[in-house]
Amino acid sequence: MDCRPVAVVGYENAELLDIACVTTSLDMANGLGELRTPYRVMVVSPGQRAISCRPGMVLRSTHALERLTGPLDTMIVSGGFGYAEAAAxxxxxxHIQRLARISRRVASVCTGARILAAAGLLDGKRATTHWWFADALAAQYPGVDVDPDPIFIRDGKISTAAGITSAQDLTLAFIEEDHGVELARMVSRMLVTYLQRPGNQAQMSMFTAAPPPGHDALRRAVDHVNADLAGDIGTTALAAVAGVSPRHLTRLFLTHMGQTPGRFVREVRVAAAAHLVVSTSLPLADVAARCGLASAETLRLAFVRRYGIPPSQYRARHRSARS
Known part of the structure; x- marks a missing residue:
């Protein structure tokens, strides 16, 4: 092939950012890279109908889904609030099944994973989707190993991204795979975005997860955790700060945060440690101490469990990406 045909599949009520993060990143790569095999980006829809996107925007399709032929380099199925109708x-x-057979790579963004699952493409595979929809995907398709945490997952030729801007992270990863890290870095700089969040970075972190408004006891507990990572922030201590019993605090966390207080504390500590590992030159033992982890070895084990690599490698990888 003298180009890399990429089909971005939309439908009624697809999410515009799911599509644009892919198409803009690939077009930027074409313009910056003087590529031997540039991307030929196609926006595909059933019947080549215009794609209505919230709120009131209409995107022109360039190709009809049912008339598209291959081979394709990559097919990416977008998400959006019309996903259930599209999957049904x-x-x-x-046609998603047909095009998957003639594509080197297949991917989805956000609720587009539901469409891949309906096509049987995620059976026996590990996959992600937007955290809000993860439980429903797992319940409807028990043969899919749904992991709601990472921003994207690659399992063989199939990739699934968590949603919205994670489409850009996945596309940057594709550009790096196809044309090298320097072009991916250049694209990310032109897009004024981070290069590039690793796929195993959590969708939700200490910087984005927060209790819902109106739950003062829960908010007091969460604020106390974030303010005193090295202190006593066990369930009993947090319950005292919140002014409720440990049992009631656990119920509040499970209902509104989706996890126990103990797990929340562990995740916040590791997220804070990851931030310090990348943004400072502190010895790992000092990072562990500041974040309430017992030792550098405890920190290492927590990183391997959460990110799949030790903190020293995490630091080297992220600093390389920033340079």
Whole structure:
């Protein structure tokens, strides 16, 4: 092939950012890289109908889904609030199956994972989707190993991204794979974005997770955790700060945060440690102490469990990406 055909599949009520993060990043790579095999980006929809996107925007399609032929380098199925109708449409599902067979890579963004699952493409595979929709995907497709934490997952030729801007992270990873890290860095700089969040970075972190408004006891506990990572922030101590019993605090965390107080504390400590590992030159033992982890070895084990690599490698990788 003298180009890399990429089909970005949309449908009624697809999410515009799911599509634009992919198409803009690939077009930027074409413009910056003087590529031997540039990307030929196609926006595909059933019947080549215009794609209505919230709120009131309409995106022109360049190709009809049912008429598209291959081979394709990559097919990416977008998410959006129309995902359920798209996943239930036998025409869309059949053509996703057909195009997957002639694509080198297949990917989804956000709720587009539901469409891949309906096509049987995620059976026996580890996959992610937007955290809000992860439980529903797992319940409807028990043969899919749904992990709601990472921003994207690659399992063989299939990739799934968490949603919205994570489409850009996945696309940058594709550009790096196809054309090297320097082009991916250049694209990210032109887009004024971070290069590039690793796929195993959490969708939710200490910087984005917060209790819902109106739950003062829970908010007091969460604020206390974030303010005193090295202190006593066990469930009993947090319950005292919140002014409720440990049992009631656990119920509040499970209901509104989706996890126990103990797990929340562990995740916040590791997220804070990851921030310090990348943003400072502190010895790892000092990072561990500041974040309430017992030792550098405890920190190492926590990183391997959460990110799949030790903190020293995490530091080297992220600093390299920033340079």
């Amino acid at each position: 449409d036998p025409l869309i599902v059949a």
